[in-house]
Amino acid sequence: MAEIGRHDPAVFRPHTDEKRRLRLPGASDEQIVWLTFLLAVGLIVQVTQVVMNHEPRESTWLLVIMMVGVGQALLFPAGVGMLGSLLTVTAWLLFLQAANVWGEHPRLGTVFEIAGLGLVLLLALAFRLYRQQEQEELGQLRALRQVLVAGEAGTGLFPAEVAALRLTEEVDRARTFGRPLGLMLIEILPRDDTEIDAATLAEIGRALARQLISVALVHDLPFRQSALRLGLIMPER
Incomplete structure (x- = not known):
């Protein structure tokens, strides 16, 4: 089996460079x-x-x-x-x-x-x-559109680059207006005493992605940070 645990938030750092900010x-x-x-x-x-x-x-x-x-x-x-x-x-x-x-x-x-x-x-x-x-x-x-098209097509998950941009904006908004902001990071970790092939891990990842999307609200942003690491940005909660 595989253990599903929370990932250390310190590992996931959004891009804070002003040049990466998205302004219309x-x-x-x-x-x-x-x-x-x-x-x-x-x-x-x-x-x-x-x-x-x-x-x-x-x-x-x-x-x-x-x-x-x-x-x-x-x-x-x-x-x-x-x-x-x-x-x-x-x-x-x-x-x-x-x-x-x-x-x-x-x-x-x-x-x-x-x-x-x-x-x-x-x-x-x-x-x-x-x-x-x-x-x-x-x-x-245009660059963001290319990332979206080349990213998690058909899964409902956003790429890590999009999540970093969104998280930077939400952190600024939470600090400015004093609003709550939640971030959930999930990592799939195979147990040391078991052997799981890549196909099984991929199936577990897809099942976890479906569950993550099902609990996401309309303003939330589910994303994939890596092959075995998913996350959910939750503004206002």
């Missing part, structure tokens, strides 16, 4: 739409201001500098984009100095123009960050 990308959809609108309006206002405050030749160069700055902020990673934005503002100031714009135009208008450029670049950087976060979260969802 829908949380940032509104921010992306809002940033897109602000970026479009900012570009229109900035282009209009440049065209009205400068000669055609100066306007052309300033618009080229601005478009290059916005483009690199949208395309490159955050660190590179921030450095590129600083270089864009520096190039803008150097061009104004070389073209003697400071002496020909009112300084207040030029200051507003530079502030507008900085705001447009910040909006572009924020858009890039939100899009990057959304793509990372979608990648996590």
Whole structure:
């Protein structure tokens, strides 16, 4: 026969790395739409201001500098984009100095123009960050879907990776809101004085899995940690 006993909870440790947290990308959809609108309006206002405050030749160069700055902020990673934005503002100031714009135009208008450029670049950087976060979260969802498909198909048990993600979330929720959280771990241990073949152990494991699923509530999560080790996450109890 086989002994069915509780497994040491210290052996099962959920992933606590923040990168393994599962966050739905829908949380940032509104921010992306809002940033897109602000970026479009900012570009229109900035282009209009440049065209009205400068000669055609100066306007052309300033618009080229601005478009290059916005483009690199949208395309490159955050660190590179921030450095590129600083270089864009520096190039803008150097061009104004070389073209003697400071002496020909009112300084207040030029200051507003530079502030507008900085705001447009910040909006572009924020858009890039939100899009990057959304793509990372979608990648996590795709990876999780692959784990689910490749896992315990047809048994009703979730893989250990899914259980680790769920347990991390439930532990945080229990600590934050003071709610109870139960975790049951079961291991099948063959007795030393008996010999059990692999087929018998597999049949015992399937029977145990059916019993575990039958006692699980709708919010519980039954999972398989290894071939002879099962578990059940029980939120709110």
